[in-house]
Amino acid sequence: MKAAIYRRTGPAAEVLSVEDVETPEPGAGEVRVRITGSGVNPTDWKTRAGLTGQDPETFQIPHQDGVGVVDAVGRGVDPSLEGQRVWLHLAAFRNRWGTAAEYAVVPVERAVPLPGDAPDELGACLGVPAVTAAHCLLVRGEGREALRDRTVLVAGGAGAVGHYAIELAKHAGARVVTTVSSEEKAELARAAGADLVVNYREPGLIERVQGFAERVDRVIEVALGTNLELDLAVAGAGTVIAVYANEPDDPVIPTRRLMVANTSISYVLLYGVPSDELAAAVSWTGDAAAAGALSPLPVTRYGLDDVVAAHEAVEQGAVGKVIVTP
Missing domain, CATH: 3.40.50.720 (NAD(P)-binding Rossmann-like Domain)
Known part of the structure; x- marks a missing residue:
């Protein structure tokens, strides 16, 4: 699969590249999601720039938020989730498979069902901001x-x-x-x-x-x-x-x-939010989205090959939401 990757932290133009990597398989308690939109947050560029931690041990695919379709499930996960549209949150937290790729693998609790009539733009905008x-x-x-x-x-x-x-x-x-x-x-x-x-x-x-x-x-x-x-x-x-x-x-x-x-x-x-409080915030966000109470931000789209420009746009304070489309 194609993915945006960085192996060390620093300026986007110096450390981000788009490469072919092996498509990951979901482990126990995980799902694999075919990504249709990857939201970029300030936390994503700050982490890539090295402002929040150390360099990755091997490599990191960035972006915490995204939207897509579950296409494979790991051991212990309900197989009926395959084919479900979902929005993702904290995808890259303690996980190298962020959403700036064609596929992401995340713990099942980080993939939340998205209502069938909700646009992809909404799913990609949720995650870190709404939660x-x-x-x-x-x-x-x-x-x-x-x-x-x-x-x-x-x-x-x-x-x-x-x-x-x-x-x-x-x-x-x-x-x-x-x-x-x-x-x-x-x-x-x-x-x-x-x-x-x-x-x-x-x-x-x-x-x-x-x-x-x-x-x-x-x-x-x-x-x-x-x-x-x-x-x-x-x-x-x-x-x-x-x-x-x-x-x-x-x-x-x-x-x-x-x-x-x-x-x-x-x-x-x-x-660092306790798991029960995080679950409550995620649940409320999902319920509000299902009720039609949440709307997408104004969206600016970039292709995956333009991920550097996407990061630079967010760094410069782009209004609305920058979304990278694999």
């Missing part, structure tokens, strides 16, 4: 039902995680306010269902958000240091600020202000 959003919304251990009639602030509502945080929160019955940096991104956030969209580059940001809600129950945060004043302005007893991204410099945390407000910060990195 991260779901976990951020559920991070206190409450069920999704607890979000009904609550208020959620989503920072960066046009981003991948922000998009699905809006859609999942609305699907659960919450009110959602979100921040964006341009009118183009505001349109994306409105299309996702946000009740109020505020351009954070314009004056009066805090006042406009407070006009919508003096207190929010949950903040889905992409830039804690940058947005901390806004978050604290609308935080109160029981507010949880769920942070899923880091910044070049660690922010100073105002412990006393958080203590007085009885507000907590929860840090989210999907790779």
